[in-house]
Ligand code: SF4
């Protein structure tokens with residue numbers, strides 16, 4: 434499974450390039466004046482690009498999952 | 511524009527001082543200009559003295575181990591800052607940088623302390639108070655961090671569900687978590703790292719795996 438990448442709302446993106454400057458691995462770049470995760474394999478979901486985006490176009494949500502360490506019968510509804 | 515003496519007289523610290531003493535400080539005070547973004551001093555450096563803003567604005571901030579900045583105060587004209595180390599002799603408790611072009615007076619530590627030479631007991635008392643204030647500030651930081659950790663632990667416990675189970679997995683950004691526990695994004699990042707180091711969760715990319723719910727319960 435490929436790692437997660439930030440979700441960028443292209444309608445909100447103004448193409449300012451702040452996320453590009455901030456990304457430590459150059460995973461995100463401007464394509465046609467919009468931010469795109471061009472190298473998803475380089476993105477390690479550090480989420481640094483999320484707070485720097487002035488219009489709040491970038492979201493890095495986390496899934497909150499209860500890990501089941503011992504295999505036990507899953508509860509059915 | 512106010513003269514240095516006029517400005518100093520308005521400071522709560524100096525309002526009871528006579529003209530002679532104000533003139534003495536005015537002679538010793540140093541004036542500096544800082545461009546927007548320029549750093550006045552850094553946390554941990556030895557303290558040069560008490561700062562007073564003549565014009566502009568200065569951001570006082572602490573830097574977390576992860577390199578993020580937490581703003582403690584935005585000081586405006588007439589505000590003084592960095593008083594604790596002047597009196598306890600310790601390092602600067604926070605860093606300061608100019609938010610806009612700013613002119614700052616620096617009252618060197620010896621000059622500030624020289625106002626108290628006639629009253630050695632005042633020096634001892636102030637030193638003791640400053641040490642206590644520094645200690646309390648650190649305790650408050652620690653307590654507020656712990657309480658964020660506790661509320662985050664509860665949030666994770668409340669929301670965590672098994673994958674492919676009957677309830678859908680919740681997806682939240684750090685800002686959303688911050689809003690839910692009454693904190694700010696930076697603190698959430700630090701709290702999550704702390705909880706992970708304690709072995710209660712494992713962060714794998716976008717997945718926060720609750721691996722030891724009992725440890726989360728202990729943190730609440
Ligand atoms: S999450 Fe981190 S690595 Fe991924 S695109 Fe954003 S800044 Fe770059």
Ligand code: SF4
Nearest residue numbers: 446447449450452486
């Ligand atoms: S920081 Fe936000 S607005 Fe600027 S280029 Fe990146 S996604 Fe677009």
